[in-house]
Amino acid sequence: MKYIVQWKGLPTTQRPAIERFLKTGGRPPENVQLLGRWHAIGELSGFAIVEATDASGLARWVLQWGDLFAFTCAPAMSDEELGATLAAHQAASA
Structure with a gap:
């Protein structure tokens, strides 16, 4: 599964x-x-797109940087994946 990972740090965390x-x-x-x-x-912020088979590695990565940044992580889909999901939903609703 793909995830969007966003981070934001305070100016005081820039040096470390x-x-x-x-x-x-x-x-x-x-x-x-x-x-x-x-x-x-x-500014001390950005985002990454990552892929992981389970969220445990993602949690480990965020924890490694959690003393310097605040994170948000959300599952992500490509246009193709979302399109297939929407088509299946529309077909099931018809």
Whole structure:
């Protein structure tokens, strides 16, 4: 399943966040595949799209950074996946 992971940090966490990111690369655990990550310019925030077979690896990754950032994580679907779901729903409702 794919997830949208968003984070926001306070300005006071900028220095330790930079140090940790440069040291670790911000890589997720092995059972979480990072599909893409984007960072906002001028603030300590951004989002990533990841894929995981279960949410435990995602929880582990968020906990590793939880002292520096507040996170939101939500399941995500591509246009194709959503389209198939909507078509099945519409067919079942007819």
